[in-house]
Amino acid sequence: MADVALSHIYKSYDGNPVIADLSLTVKSGEFVTLLGPSGCGKSTMLRMIAGLESIDKGDLYIAGRRYNDIPAQKRRLAMVFQSYALFPHMSVRENILFGLKINKVAPALMEEKFTWAIALFGLTGLERRLPKEISGGQRQRVALARALVLDPDVLLLDEPLSNLDAALRESAMEELKRVHRSVGKTIIYVTHNQVEAMSMSGRIAVLAGGNLEQFAAPQAVYDDPQTLFTAGFIGSPPMNFLTGLLQTRGTETGIATEVGFIILDKERQVRCVASLGKKVIVGIRPQNISYTDHFSARRVSDTSITLKAELFETLGDRNLVVARGAGDTVLRFLMKQDDDILPDRQVGVFIDGRKIHVFDPDTRKSIFK
Amino acid sequence: MKTRLPPMSSAQRTIWLIGIAGVLFFILAPLYLLVKYSISDSASINTGGAPVPFWPYHPTLINYWYLFTDSQFYKVICSSLFIALGTVVVSMMLGIPAAYVLGRYEVPGRKTLMLGLISVRLFPDISSVVPVTEFFIRFDAQNTYWGIVLAHTLLALPYVIFIGIGSFESIPRDLEQQARVMGASRFQIFRRILLPLSVPGLVAIAIYTFLLSWDEFVFAYFLLGLGKISTLTLYLKQKMTYAPPQNLLATISVCLSLPVILFAMLMQKYMTAGITQGSVK
Ligand SMILES: Nc1ncnc2c1ncn2[C@@H]1O[C@H](COP(=O)(O)OP(=O)(O)OP(=O)(O)O)[C@@H](O)[C@H]1O
Ligand SMILES: [Mg+2]
Numbered sequence: 001m002a003d004v005a006l007s008h009i010y011k012s013y014d015g016n017p018v019i020a021d022l023s024l025t026v027k028s029g030e031f032v033t034l035l036g037p038s039g040c041g042k043s044t045m046l047r048m049i050a051g052l053e054s055i056d057k058g059d060l061y062i063a064g065r066r067y068n069d070i071p072a073q074k075r076r077l078a079m080v081f082q083s084y085a086l087f088p089h090m091s092v093r094e095n096i097l098f099g100l101k102i103n104k105v106a107p108a109l110m111e112e113k114f115t116w117a118i119a120l121f122g123l124t125g126l127e128r129r130l131p132k133e134i135s136g137g138q139r140q141r142v143a144l145a146r147a148l149v150l151d152p153d154v155l156l157l158d159e160p161l162s163n164l165d166a167a168l169r170e171s172a173m174e175e176l177k178r179v180h181r182s183v184g185k186t187i188i189y190v191t192h193n194q195v196e197a198m199s200m201s202g203r204i205a206v207l208a209g210g211n212l213e214q215f216a217a218p219q220a221v222y223d224d225p226q227t228l229f230t231a232g233f234i235g236s237p238p239m240n241f242l243t244g245l246l247q248t249r250g251t252e253t254g255i256a257t258e259v260g261f262i263i264l265d266k267e268r269q270v271r272c273v274a275s276l277g278k279k280v281i282v283g284i285r286p287q288n289i290s291y292t293d294h295f296s297a298r299r300v301s302d303t304s305i306t307l308k309a310e311l312f313e314t315l316g317d318r319n320l321v322v323a324r325g326a327g328d329t330v331l332r333f334l335m336k337q338d339d340d341i342l343p344d345r346q347v348g349v350f351i352d353g354r355k356i357h358v359f360d361p362d363t364r365k366s367i368f369k
Numbered sequence: 370m371k372t373r374l375p376p377m378s379s380a381q382r383t384i385w386l387i388g389i390a391g392v393l394f395f396i397l398a399p400l401y402l403l404v405k406y407s408i409s410d411s412a413s414i415n416t417g418g419a420p421v422p423f424w425p426y427h428p429t430l431i432n433y434w435y436l437f438t439d440s441q442f443y444k445v446i447c448s449s450l451f452i453a454l455g456t457v458v459v460s461m462m463l464g465i466p467a468a469y470v471l472g473r474y475e476v477p478g479r480k481t482l483m484l485g486l487i488s489v490r491l492f493p494d495i496s497s498v499v500p501v502t503e504f505f506i507r508f509d510a511q512n513t514y515w516g517i518v519l520a521h522t523l524l525a526l527p528y529v530i531f532i533g534i535g536s537f538e539s540i541p542r543d544l545e546q547q548a549r550v551m552g553a554s555r556f557q558i559f560r561r562i563l564l565p566l567s568v569p570g571l572v573a574i575a576i577y578t579f580l581l582s583w584d585e586f587v588f589a590y591f592l593l594g595l596g597k598i599s600t601l602t603l604y605l606k607q608k609m610t611y612a613p614p615q616n617l618l619a620t621i622s623v624c625l626s627l628p629v630i631l632f633a634m635l636m637q638k639y640m641t642a643g644i645t646q647g648s649v650k
Contacts, residue, residue: 052546072549079550085543089565098561099551150551 002063002153002186003028004049009058011044011210018044019210022058031180031187033197036207037233042190043082045207046156049188050079062154078147079156082190084139086131092118092142093127099150117145120179137168144176148183157189161196173200194234198222206230223355228364231283231357237320239283239357240331246272246280246358246367254303255282255358258327265301265353268368272358275367283357286320289333291341291349301353307331309341323347403626406619407432432620442604442624449583449601450628452514456521456582457575460529463522465571468533469559473545486527494524494587502591512596520592521582528581529574536570537563572639580629601625 004026011019018041026032034042047053049060051072060067067075078099087095096117100110118124121141126134134142140160147155157176161169177200180187191197197204198218206213206221206229213233214226225231231239244257253272254263262282264272298304307323314320318334321341325331333349341347358367377385409425436442471479489497501520502511510516540563548558564571586602593603605621 050550052550072546073552073554075550076552077550079547081543081547083541083543085541085547087544087548087562098548102548102551102553102557146551 003030003061004154004186004188005059005061006045006049007059007061009045009048009060010056011041011048011053012056017210022207022210022212024205024212024215026186026188028063028186029184031177031189031200031202033189033191033201033204034207035191035194035197035204035233036213038192040207041210042192042207043158046079046158046188046190049154050077050156051075076150076152077154077156078150078152080140080143080147080158080160082158082160082162084131084143084160086139086142086146088131091128091130092123092134095131095142096146096149099146103150113149113151117149120148120182121145121175136163137172140164140172141175144179148179148185152185154186154188157187159191160189162191162193169196176200194236198234206233208233224366224368225283225357226366228281228283228359231359231366235285235287237286237315237332237334239285240289240333242282242284242329242331243361244280244282246275246278248276254353255280255356257282258329259307259325259331260303260305262303262305262351262356263301263353264356264358268353268356268358271368274369275358275360278367279361280367281359281361283359284331284351285355286332286334288352288355289331289349290352291321291333291335291339291347298350299353302350303353304348304350306346306348307333309343309345309347312341312343323349403619403622406616407623409616432614432617435617436620436624441599445599445601445604446624448514448598452517452521452589452600453579453582455514455518456525457578459518460522460525460578461571461574464526464529464574465533465564466559468530469537469563471530472534472537483531486530489523490527498587498591501588505592511592512594512598514598517589517592517598517600518582520588521585524585524588525578525581528577532570532574532577533567536567536573539570540566568639572636576633576636579632583629584625 006022006024009019009022010017022045034045036042044053048055049062049067051067051070055068062075062077087098090098093114096114097110100113105113118127121144123138123141123145126138126142131139131142140163144157144160147157160176161172164172173196180200189196189201201218203216204218204221205215206227208229214221214230216224216226221230221234225234228241232241242255242257242259242262244255244262246255247253249256249261252263253269253276254261262284292298305325307325309321309323311322312319313322315334318336319339321333321335323331323333335341359365360367405425408428408430410427410429410431470476471483476482501523505511505516505520508516510519544562544566545558548562553561584602585600586606589600589603590606593599599607601621601624605618605625608621609618
């Protein structure tokens with residue numbers, strides 16, 4: 001068991017900074033996902049932890065020990081590469097046993113681990129095949145099995161599911177979760193797929209441009225995005241953003257925007273008093289704008305506004321409506337399949353005051369305390 | 370992946386067939402003449418003005434009989450074989466690790482180094498042989514096996530290194546890094562990952578090096594001269610000097626070519642394409 005601590009890490013390639021002053025602590029046995037757009041430095045982080053890339057500045061601690069200068073082959077971590085990196089001249093069995101052989105594990109123990117791993121990953125019957133003779137999903141499982149038999153304290157996974165189709169990905173995610181539960185390893189998982197990140201991790205580290213935007217549990221990242229980037233990156237369809245002025249009208253505090261005065265619920269009102277009177281950016285998820293013809297369904301903290309529906313995109317179970325409000329503001333919201341919204345008609349919707357996010361346009365951080 | 374060629378029209382097919390036949394003719398015709406001469410008797414060569422017949426006239430194995438009863442012939446075959454295999458071993462032992470390092474790591478002055486390596490072969494053998502021989506003589510390397518093996522290694526090394534770099538570069542870097550993370554040392558990675566995966570390239574190098582040494586004449590002539598050690602090419606030269614019948618020379622030439630063909634055929638099964646297939650997506 002080992003915790004992984006990155007402390008004030010800097011990394012640049014040929015003078016171009018890729019990671020700047022990044023600190024992150026992964027607890028022992030935790031499943032942490034590094035989530036961020038392409039090129040934000042996720043793989044670089046993983047490769048620095050694995051020892052394949054040097055750390056320019058800052059410290060890396062694993063289980064309390066400084067690891068900066070320990071060569072990759074001595075770190076006793078396991079990594080599954082984005083490319084799987086199976087040894088093409090070795091059978092599935094030889095691939096899985098490679099690390100054990102290198103580490104001179106006793107044959108009896110080796111056999112035991114092998115049996116355990118192929119059963120765990122459903123690879124029975126494929127032992128003698130070469131990597132080119134098995135499917136993509138099977139390759140990925142071989143790569144995972146090969147990493148796990150090493151019994152590493154820390155498991156690094158670089159987008160291991162990126163090449164699978166939706167169904168395979170779903171089952172692979174379940175498999176990974178099960179494995180994590182049964183072996184309890186510290187897992188650092190890289191992806192730019194937020195569904196994977198949301199459904200598997202204990203905590204998500206959202207990265208953008210080499211900065212740590214937020215590091216929290218999936219629900220917290222979704223419900224309480226700390227930065228404008230996190231708010232826009234997490235959640236699908238993406239959040240609506242409007243600019244406005246944070247002010248108090250009568251008894252209610254809210255944001256004066258072009259589409260209307262959007263009220264915050266009581267809890268949020270208290271959390272934002274410090275920023276009263278400031279220009280802000282409001283974020284509202286399409287899920288939190290609802291259409292209903294029962295006016296009674298409205299809560300006190302809901303804001304009612306009128307929009308004109310323009311476009312519909314089907315998402316399967318629901319439709320995404322692209323609508324225009326006052327001042328040409330475009331807002332997206334979701335409607336149920338049987339809602340009768342017609343194009344080019346005015347439609348009244350409610351904005352859920354409990355789910356509104358407010359950001360400072362200068363610091364790009366949440367103003368909620 | 371092998372893909373089927375699109376179907377051809379009969380005109381296209383005819384053109385293709387003619388082309389292939391033409392190429393085959395140019396390759397096979399000299400070979401045929403060589404073999405024909407080697408089994409002809411003198412009368413079918415020295416025809417006294419009449420045209421040389423296309424088919425061997427009175428085919429005979431007398432030339433082979435002559436060669437195979439000449440004890441010197443066995444000696445030169447053995448030394449040629451020994452020198453060629455020695456060259457393969459030495460130049461690969463020196464060249465493959467060098468190719469690995471040059472192909473895999475950032476070596477300061479890499480470009481200059483590569484240019485230096487190839488520079489030996491930028492001159493015609495006949496002009497580089499003199500300084501090389503002089504240098505070798507200074508170390509008493511003339512008329513020795515190790516001397517001629519080193520000389521042939523000198524010739525082969527640039528190719529070994531260049532082809533080697535190419536075949537190492539074609540192996541995905543992830544494989545090496547993966548092995549490193551799993552705890553493998555540099556040597557283990559070289560031995561268990563890179564070497565097996567570069568087999569097709571190495572086989573090509575081995576064939577090439579064998580061939581280079583086996584039919585090398587200039588350096589052998591200068592370094593071995595007419596000393597105790599002789600190679601097949603020197604033997605051929607020696608027989609030519611005595612102006613023997615052409616059919617004997619042809620026979621020696623056949624014997625010179627056969628092992629090369631055999632060696633290449635033996636090695637061919639290792640030259641499989643697509644060895645790294647399925648490793649990375
Ligand atoms: N060897 C290298 N030399 C120079 N620049 C590099 C090198 N490796 C990565 N970079 C740069 O560093 C940045 C981060 O790369 P990295 O591979 O960590 O991205 P990533 O977050 O893993 O992206 P993706 O999701 O596309 O895999 C990129 O801008 C990339 O261009
Ligand atoms: Mg990456």
